[in-house]
Amino acid sequence: MTVVSLQNISQSVCNECPVRKISLCDHVDNDTRTEMCRLLRTATFSRGQSIIMQGDTATTLGVVTSGVVKTVFMTEDGDTQVLGLLFPGDIVGRAFEAEMRFSYEAATDATLCTFNRRTFENLMSRSTSLEHGYLMTTLAQMDAMRSWTCLLRGRTARQRVAAYLLFRSATEDTADAYVETIGDRLVLNLRLSRVDLASLLDMTPETFCRCLHSLADQGAVHVCAPHLIEVLDDARLRDLAGPSLEGLVEDPQRAVG
Amino acid sequence: MTVVSLQNISQSVCNECPVRKISLCDHVDNDTRTEMCRLLRTATFSRGQSIIMQGDTATTLGVVTSGVVKTVFMTEDGDTQVLGLLFPGDIVGRAFEAEMRFSYEAATDATLCTFNRRTFENLMSRSTSLEHGYLMTTLAQMDAMRSWTCLLRGRTARQRVAAYLLFRSATEDTADAYVETIGDRLVLNLRLSRVDLASLLDMTPETFCRCLHSLADQGAVHVCAPHLIEVLDDARLRDLAGPSLEGLVEDPQRAVG
DNA sequence: GTGTAGAATTGTGCGCGATCAAAGCCTACC
DNA sequence: GGTAGGCTTTGATCGCGCACAATTCTACAC
Known part of the structure; x- marks a missing residue:
């Protein structure tokens, strides 16, 4: 993962977070949020930059806070296809699986709130509310994917x-x-x-x-x-x-x- | 939901369950499994039968134990398209959302292990391992959907x-x-x-x-x-x-x- | 203003796959 | 055993969308 700008964030950042109410954070209890604020890093990506590369062992997991992120699949002969888009509040990366089957790229200039994947998984095992939030967001994302399929097919x-x-x-x-x-x-x-x-x-x-x-x-x-x-x-x-x-x-x- | 054959199941059923190791049950602790055995119902569907109808308020959530289930989207002008297939171990229905955007239908004769959706959600809120299992299965299902997209597109x-x-x-x-x-x-x-x-x-x-x-x-x-x-x-x-x-x-x- | 690179648009022929139509095949039910 | 109806297969035709190339537009630096 290429991090352009990396900085520690005080706990107050969550309070003024633009996606807090529409991301997994909305489900998280106060204790967990405090812990998350301690662990998070914000990262900025400029348009076209790769966030997580297909084939890599992903060590990062994040939430889009601004901009649009695209999921891209690259075939072995070098062709690329855009699988989908992620908007603010959506999750970049995947817990409980290291090897990435596709890439995440910034489709516009974008900012992410990122965590170390292992740390995040560890925190989930201790915080029911975080795991619940991750589940809710994932289910919503799956609904969106299915709607998207209906939208593309037969048209x-x-x-x-x-x-x-x-x-x-x-x-x-x-x-x-x-x-x-x-x-x-x-x-x-x-x-x-x-x-x-x-x-x-x-x-x-x-x-x-x-x-x-x-x-x-x-x-x-x-x-x-x-x-x-x-x-x-x-x-x-x-x-x-x-x-x-x-x-x-x-x-x-x-x-x- | 149309239930053709409905019967109570003793706890021993889980022990000889063909999909236990490849379904969300694999993550569930013993206490929760005991509880689940008390709550589950098995249902049999014959080829072509509807399991959950698009537009309905779903009260059921289940795991495919045999056969193939198809997810079907019906357009307002009556056309239907098969969105995907579910195999043994996959989850039918969706927790935390009542209104179904598409239908589940038996593509072959199929059997399901079903729960009342509310009861299942309730159990998840008390059992970390069950919610974890549901999350893991959902993530795997999303991976599969994405692979499927790669498989269809550009071909x-x-x-x-x-x-x-x-x-x-x-x-x-x-x-x-x-x-x-x-x-x-x-x-x-x-x-x-x-x-x-x-x-x-x-x-x-x-x-x-x-x-x-x-x-x-x-x-x-x-x-x-x-x-x-x-x-x-x-x-x-x-x-x-x-x-x-x-x-x-x-x-x-x-x-x- | 000028230059240049990259992006976006337009033009043209052609192949894939949809559509419509019809014939074969299998199964179930009488 | 016969028949009806479904599913599968084949044939013929046509339009959409692709490939490739040329042209125009845009952005940005100088």
Whole structure:
């Protein structure tokens, strides 16, 4: 794990933590939190940087506090595919397993609250509330993965792009600011590159681009800038996204894949 | 939840349980297991029967003890897609959430060891080892889901079929007998219908059929009967399945999707 | 302003896989 | 034994989405 900036944090950091209420920490009792504050390190990663490498023996486990982290799988012939995204509050890494089957990379500039994996596991064995919090977060993450699967499968490329835009616009008001205001209009900030987004949605960047502009031609969205998308007609976009998005897009879930 | 056969079970059942060592029970301490034996009910489902319905408020949580269970998502326009499969030892249902976003259905005749969800949650809050077991199983299931995603994505239809056959032949020696012996040869029993398998692999039954016979034309497999597939040339099949199957197919993981 | 590298967009042909249609096959039930 | 209905297989056609390449746009340094 490459740590760019590393510093000790006083216990007060947890009190002003932006993701405390939406992460595993929400379940943790006071004694455990005090202990965690003593053990945690914050780490900053710049866009594109690797957090945990596929194949490595992971010694770290963390919680995203800002930015977007992508999970990336690299095939033996060097191709990479974006499996999913992690947002603030989601867990990076995996307890009780050292060897990583895929990588975690910063998809945007991101900050994490990290722990030594062994230390964290040890603390879990002593703190029921921490293990419970980890379980709850994991279950939520699994729900999100399953919803994501439903969202991708049986949809054409354009429907997937439309569905993703809806998903993003539905989570606009969570933790981080994914939406920018230009004048008085609400505009989505994709924040990820075309290459990453295309890989995430299982298509080529070219197809992604075509689909986006096809949605624009239909009057559903307006491409203000390559990464800034304004949703002009929510109903139209929902229509173009295909059936059964209700419940998949509108839930307060964060992680995908 | 439709329970076909329901009966009380004496404590001795756990001792001869076929999935005890590969399920959450493996982590549970003796006191908790005694309690669990008192609370559990076994249920039998015949192929095609619904175990938990999408949209229902689930009161049940269970462990697959034999057979294959499929997770199915139904779109609002009535289409269904198979999201994944659960094998013996996997968990059916979800603790701490009542409303089901998808259905669980018996893909073959199947038996489950079931609990009242509330009772199970209650027991977890009192038994650290049970919650730990649930966490470990959930993490393993999430790993499997991610592997499954890697297996499906970026592959052609024929590669997906080949990959699935490899996955099944690699798990041949787990819990249930997925393999039949015809004479002295080892033959895979698909056990699922073409329609289910095609849906699971995100293609039409027609395409699945074509791909299977294409693999046969290449000499990789032999279709003994619609549901009985003999793997003739493992290396050839691996070749036709595309890159990076190592680690995805060969792990002792059960659940997919 | 200018240069340059990287990202994003557009163009074109083609193969894969979906769709529709129909025939074979197996099983269950009468 | 016969028949009906399901599942499986095969055939023909068509459109989506991919590959590859060219072009335009953007960002950032100087």
